[in-house]
Amino acid sequence: MDNRRLGTTQIEISPIGLGCLQFAGRGLAAQFYSSPEAITEIVRTALDSGINWFDTAEMYGRGGSERALTTALHELGRSPGEVVIATKWSPAMRIASSIHRTIEDRVAALQGYPIDLHQIHLPHGGFSSIERQVRAMAELSRAGRIASVGVSNFSARQMERASEVLRSYGLALASNQVQISLLKRDVERNGVLATARRLGVTLIAYSPLRSGVLTGKFHDDPALVKAMPRIRRLLSGLSERALVRTAPLIDELRAIAEAHGASIGQVALSWLISFYGNTVVAIPGATKPHQAKESAAAMNLRLTDQQLTRLDELSRSGDE
Ligand SMILES: NC(=O)c1ccc[n+]([C@@H]2O[C@H](COP(=O)([O-])OP(=O)(O)OC[C@H]3O[C@@H](n4cnc5c(N)ncnc54)[C@H](OP(=O)(O)O)[C@@H]3O)[C@@H](O)[C@H]2O)c1
Incomplete structure (x- = not known):
């Protein structure tokens, strides 16, 4: 599958990138996931498998x-x-000038690798308006500190506002990172998908495997649900009832996977990067090298129109 442009920028990204929340190492975010075995091996595998970008x-x-x-x-x-x-700036308990103040920290943490996309992590939690935050991002872009500006978890209206502010600087909003998967399709109902298409904004789909649910592993072994950290159980929407509700979708994914000699997760990712055309790219996370390899290989899988439609229909009954 060909690389895609990030928004209307000149930046070319593979339809699947690697989500790096799993590399947090400490803090609240780290508690959601098991520790990655070997980060270098995961990154090597991702690159060798055709992934050219990373979300941190x-x-x-x-x-x-x-x-x-x-x-x-x-x-x-x-x-x-x-x-x-x-990467992303966190607005939690901060004002917009923190975007300027923390850019050196980001540059230091990235150890010489340039920031191709800087995102506002959340539309809430900060003490400054979205307008001020976006203006600070625009100034960083003008100063050449970052190559493009994105947002995350923004509604359609918030995207419009961010886009307007950037336009006043002669810039365009590159992306909005939101949760999208076969089990989370509210972008189709809340205007985010339509707005992204109209503005030429890329939607970066986070939790594209619904935290692993769309690999089928919890359906195969429901005991894994109980072993999951509580926070992650909440985030993935996993419960015994959810397993029952989503079973027909997983069964269909399994049948399609068998027909292609692929895995359930690969079919779920292939659907995500095909069904919405070029607008949606996905960033599955991995705690093991083989997971990164498997996810990346979804870029080589071609589902038929009939399979795409069948999954579309079935996932509507499992979608929350
Ligand atoms: N912007 C935001 O607010 C936001 C929020 C959440 C995430 N994100 C980003 O999105 C990325 C991905 O989201 P996510 O990590 O929440 O969910 P995800 O990609 O849907 O799920 C990742 C998890 O699925 C499991 N997995 C992956 N490949 C597998 C395979 N082949 N076989 C079996 N299990 C497999 C792993 O679970 P185990 O840990 O059990 O091995 C992995 O940790 C994150 O890394 C982060 O960059 C952004």
């Missing part, structure tokens, strides 16, 4: 994920500029 954030272990990712890239001999890096 200040909030993931207070820079721990950014440092772990770029340490791995250095170890693998990848020069700055060879890969695309997206």
